[in-house]
Amino acid sequence: MMVLCCLVGSPGEVLAEKDKLYKRFTPEEDKALIAAVQKYRPMNWERVAEWLPGRTARQCRDRWTKFLDPNVLHRPFSSEEDELLMQLVAEYGRKWTFFLEFFPSRTSVQLKNRYNLKNRKKERKLRTFQMLSACLETAQLNELPNEPPISVDFDQTQPNSLARESFEDDNSSGDIFQKLFN
Numbered sequence: 001m002m003v004l005c006c007l008v009g010s011p012g013e014v015l016a017e018k019d020k021l022y023k024r025f026t027p028e029e030d031k032a033l034i035a036a037v038q039k040y041r042p043m044n045w046e047r048v049a050e051w052l053p054g055r056t057a058r059q060c061r062d063r064w065t066k067f068l069d070p071n072v073l074h075r076p077f078s079s080e081e082d083e084l085l086m087q088l089v090a091e092y093g094r095k096w097t098f099f100l101e102f103f104p105s106r107t108s109v110q111l112k113n114r115y116n117l118k119n120r121k122k123e124r125k126l127r128t129f130q131m132l133s134a135c136l137e138t139a140q141l142n143e144l145p146n147e148p149p150i151s152v153d154f155d156q157t158q159p160n161s162l163a164r165e166s167f168e169d170d171n172s173s174g175d176i177f178q179k180l181f182n
Contacts, residue, residue, distance in 0.1 A: 023054070025063055037064055066107050073105040077114050081106075085115055 025033075029052055036051035037043065043064075045057035052060060066072070077085075081103065088099050094115070096108035103111060 029055070030063070030068060033060055033063060034068060036060075037068075066109055071105055072107055072110075082114070082118060085111060086118065089115055 032051050033048065036048040040047045043061070045061045048060045048064075049055050049057040084102060085099070088095075088102060092098060094112070096112045099111050100106070100108060
């Protein structure tokens with residue numbers, strides 16, 4: 001069974017993927033869901049779904065628990081939350097529902113997404129560092145030993161005439177930089 005990862009489109013727009021139809025929740029459906037949840041506490045998702053034609057109990061439960069529940073924080077993660085999340089993953093692995101006892105106002109989806117975002121940033125930094133290290137290592141291997149560094153005093157040279165000479169010379173395949181600095 002395939003699940004749609006990302007719903008794109010305006011509310012109420014029908015999105016299809018492989019024989020299944022998905023429809024984003026409209027603001028009216030959200031209001032009806034909030035009213036039904038308030039009426040049927042403790043949650044009876046089958047009864048709640050009766051208030052929303054075309055919606056299943058699972059769709060209603062997921063919409064409520066992940067988006068509409070007022071107890072769920074929708075603000076950015078604090079640095080303390082980030083540190084705690086990284087420590088818990090390092091100690092226990094990726095047990096998102098287990099971590100909910102440490103994050104009472106977050107959802108397991110929020111925790112998973114935050115961890116993946118932080119991990120992607122860390123991996124990107126590591127790859128950049130590895131690429132730079134490899135470039136530096138290659139540059140150091142290609143350095144010519146005992147060669148003095150080349151210095152040019154640009155105030156005393158006439159770059160236009162040097163460049164013109166280097167390109168006008170016999171069109172040989174010699175190194176342009178050698179012609180400029182010899």
